[in-house]
Amino acid sequence: MPEQQFTLDDLKRILYEGAGADEAVDLDGNIVDADFESLGYESLAMLETGSRIEREFGVTLDDDTLTEARTPRALIGIVNSLLVPAEIS
Template sequence: MAATRFTVEDLRRILREGAGADESVDLDGDILDTDFEELGYESLALLETGGRIEREYGIRLDDSALTDARTPRALIELVNSQLAPAPVA
């Protein structure tokens, strides 16, 4: 069953698996509105993160939209806009 929601926990896991985490950054803290550069992730790391998200969630993210997503909140919203809505019961 395909995922229908991408969460901050999903993003934290993918960031750690793909690019690792800077020891000075607490990814478990309130990071939603923190710029990715402040978190230690430059554009290349974000493109790798985007690729991992695409493969895992079966979606396609536009490279320019991905690099325009400057915060975790913006990236989560971008991913969720590409996921299919849950079926109505």
């Protein structure tokens, strides 16, 4: 079991902090399967998002991962698969 999970709320917070949000897009809506481009997050914004995720969650994301993860669901799954499991005492 990972010590922490990367959640949709974490992703939304990081997106807001790193690149803001397009006024026409409601990140509070059901965005889990929306394409990042349709949400207004292009490649530079996703690179910044990736950097923030790496720093905060201690994972390494390569550029291909960020371009291949086209939806929040895909990116959340990748990040969670990289989180180190907690040690069992």
